[in-house]
Amino acid sequence: MMKFKNLFKKRILIPLALLGVFGAYTAETYIAFPTYPASDHYDAASGRFHNNPPSRAVAKVGLTAALWKMVFHERAMHPPRALPMQTPDWQAFFKPSEQAKFVWFGHSTLFVRLNGKTILIDPVYDNTPSPVGLMMHRFQPPPVALADLPPIDVVVYSHVHYDHLDSKVVEYFAQNQPNIQFITPLGVGEYLKKWGIAPHNIRELDWWQSVDLFGTTFHAVPARHDASRSLYDKNKSLWAGWVLQTPIEKIYYSGDSSYSPNFAEIGRRLGGFDWVFMENGQYNQPWEDSHMFPAQTIQAVLDVNAKRFVPVHWAAYPLSVHGWDESVRESAKIAAEKNVPMVTPIMGQVFDAQTQTEKWWETVK
Template identity: 40%
Template sequence: MVLSIVIIIAAIALVAVLFIQFSPQFGGKASDEAIATYKTSKNYKEGVFKNTNDVKLDMSLKDMGKALIGFFKSQPNTKPDHDLPLAKIDSLNIVNYKGDTRLVWFGHSTFLLQTEGKTILIDPMLGNVPAPHPMLGGKRFNEDLPITIEQLPKIDAVLISHDHYDHLDYESIKVLKDKVEHFFTPLGVGAHLQKWEVDNTKITELDWWQETTFKELKLVCAPAQHFSGRGLTDRAKTLWSSWIVQSKKDNIFFSGDSGYANHFKEIGEKYGPFDFAMIECGQYNEMWPEIHMFPEETVQAGIDVKAKKVMPIHWGAFKLAMHTWTDPIERFTKTAKEFNVNMVTPKIGDEIFPKDSTYNTKTWWQ
């Protein structure tokens, strides 16, 4: 009996090791040449990237146990009991669009941004499960997306904030890579794209505060307080970031994933005010307060970056924490009203126009 149990455990361990070793989902590793360039970054120390503040990334065994129990334990209302309201958009609408800057939310942190005749995808996680295997994660709340990944037309650029599965999806990149002109990532993330057969000439990696120009748009890789990693041994081997997109008429901020810290004020002072800010608001827990914001902090971050409009993101698609699925938006809207913050709360697939003064807040989640 004992021998049988040992054999089963050994077999499971072997399968896990082989899966991690050979599955393309886990991405690639930076070359020695690339690592040599990372060593010139102020954020790279002792072989890993660091946050500006001293951030605790490892939970105690007690907290880890509580997190696992909480995640797998049946809890009320952590997922909706029906598909969420959703608006559709077709490829011709995207191809022929020539109007003012607009965005389309795909849920969680994925956006389609069109500005100055350019089409950009931000953190295009368009897959069904934010995990290296379908059995290792929960399914997307909605069966459908505003448009399928196969129907998307040519994309000028993709911005990626970091390499976690709910932001960088192998299956999505595999379908997108031949229709994307250029990828912009924080330092190190390009190794994953190269592993997935994206040509190196189509990848630009940036450090915090570095700027680049792409077809008359200014792109800025800005700080965030988070971490990275796709496997068991690559924690913080790639950088994480927020992004700024500046066109002739609009200034847009995307927070990526981040805990609340003083970098938001610094971003606001250097690049604000912003016409529109998409700021993380979801998947938080008291056990990891430094790497994800609570909704009240999301509001403050919007104030810090000097955003004229703030949209809460990182919710509405996946269960990655133990709060109810509506807790982020309920707490955000309550606090935003208290501080007179101009908020935007579209349903998935709605068109969002940063400078539309007639927009009325929608409470579709109710």
């Protein structure tokens, strides 16, 4: 009987759950994307972007077990209690300074105060970055309610996956802060326009293109990942990391990426970064060509030549089957072994180059 129940779970319940996800994907409004110039990462005939060399397919071995655990045993990947968090000291954040200041909201959402302007990267507020509410529930709300955010000058997006692009946030900005400027990879602007952003407020870039805005140069740099929000738009838009450069500082945000020679190339072209915000979590062997394991994260930090490293893409959502703090525990150990300076702020904490941080996750028992 037990063997039959396990077989039923694997062959019936998981496919039904996946059908629910695919059904939700098809509900996303169809978007007609423009055709971009052919390149080594874009096929004009199919209208799809790709990695070079192409990404490997998600491995079937282990995938079903991982999805089962993520749907039916999600609590095992949550922290045992609420994570420490602060309400941002906005007065300190906005106090004039030549140095960049930051506030991390968990996962990959990052406030940057740079050159007298406020930049928000990959803002996500949704309770789950899944198109249906089956899994991946947020550990706790962000440090600040969406309606209580301060004025924002620029929003930067890395790609269109649900854990980086939240349609409700975009719609809120369209209605409440209509003068925000948006900087995105190619194709992402099509989603923003659908959700109410004026076309003249959107700047789309290809890899290695740049735009100057408010005294800061924004460089789009390669990442090894993918992009989709529905069954119809797979890789119709580009994914990217970002370099923010002023005359005195350079900041690199990786976006999502598996490990690749891209990091060494970014280091050669633009490296010597004051700050690197590198993806650090949500890895698993079946999707090893989408996200980095901790040792790869630290190697990528070394490749781009960073003065200090902040791990992101963790502490908000369980997008894999590893422990909620496994990625930062492992990365902290490897970073110490390789003498990589690592900064680990509490969510909501205002921090800069002088801020001393602790291994706060060790206190979450």
